[in-house]
Amino acid sequence: MVGWLQKGNVIQIYSTSKGWGETRFKNKKAFVSLKYIKKISVVKYTGTVTSNGLYVREKASASSKVVGWLRKGSGIQIYSTGKGWGEIRLKNKKAYVSLKYIKLSPVMSFKRDKAKTYTYTVYGEKRVYKYLSSSTFGTPYQWNKWIVDTEEPAVFYERETTGQLQTTSENHEGKLGSPTILLKYPIYLGQTWKPNPKNHSFTVTSTEKTVKTPAGTFKNVIEVRSSNSDSIYYYAKNIGLIKSIEKGMTTQELQRISNR
Numbered sequence: 001m002v003g004w005l006q007k008g009n010v011i012q013i014y015s016t017s018k019g020w021g022e023t024r025f026k027n028k029k030a031f032v033s034l035k036y037i038k039k040i041s042v043v044k045y046t047g048t049v050t051s052n053g054l055y056v057r058e059k060a061s062a063s064s065k066v067v068g069w070l071r072k073g074s075g076i077q078i079y080s081t082g083k084g085w086g087e088i089r090l091k092n093k094k095a096y097v098s099l100k101y102i103k104l105s106p107v108m109s110f111k112r113d114k115a116k117t118y119t120y121t122v123y124g125e126k127r128v129y130k131y132l133s134s135s136t137f138g139t140p141y142q143w144n145k146w147i148v149d150t151e152e153p154a155v156f157y158e159r160e161t162t163g164q165l166q167t168t169s170e171n172h173e174g175k176l177g178s179p180t181i182l183l184k185y186p187i188y189l190g191q192t193w194k195p196n197p198k199n200h201s202f203t204v205t206s207t208e209k210t211v212k213t214p215a216g217t218f219k220n221v222i223e224v225r226s227s228n229s230d231s232i233y234y235y236a237k238n239i240g241l242i243k244s245i246e247k248g249m250t251t252q253e254l255q256r257i258s259n260r
Helices: none
Strands: 015-017 020-025 028-033 045-049 053-057 066-071 075-078 080-082 085-090 093-098 102-106 116-122 125-135 143-149 154-160 164-168 180-184 202-213 216-226 231-236 240-246 249-259
Touching: 066 093, 075 085, 075 102, 180 231, 202 231, 202 240, 202 249
Parallel strands: none
Antiparallel strands: 015 020, 020 028, 045 075, 045 102, 053 066, 053 093, 080 085, 085 093, 116 125, 116 249, 125 143, 143 154, 154 164, 164 180, 202 216, 216 231, 231 240, 240 249
């Protein structure tokens, strides 16, 4: 036995076999008897109705029976998506809505707040991040442009889609380069992805870290580790990156968050 769970604890099950479920305990693989586990549905996205009215259907089909109706602006929770439909709950029962009329958002956001200014130390030097402007560049999601206020100012772009937190910069032609995936949604322990096709992989190794920085103490921080190095990144909800470590040395750390 490697640990113990209390009644009501929520855990992530990665695979099942012969009545046992694989989970993570203290960031290590472990197993629990499924005899004492109740399966629950996890909300993957939140959504807002964008049409004047939206039918809720019994099944994921436009010909399925209508079981309800949602007003424009209604907020809903999406449990799964597939073939243009989203699974929701209506009167505690499964139901479906067309995603064509839903604006999706991640359950948790890790992008920087445009109304804030972020001050970091990067390799011991002060860096101030300030929001400049936004543009879609012809894509469904908005890119936020940030300037790094140093002796030689630089700019970068950040955006959050329903599935990823991304960053990129301009190339010598003034066009956006291929985005780097900082986080992949939904966030859960063991979630793994490649920042870009030619790169190593990132893995979420904790979702409940407490991290102290000069800007404050942050709880339920996401810890991400790189597969080919000793790099560790820490992300806080609604703030983004608050600290990074390489080979045991702090390379970037949030010092202050202030209003613009």
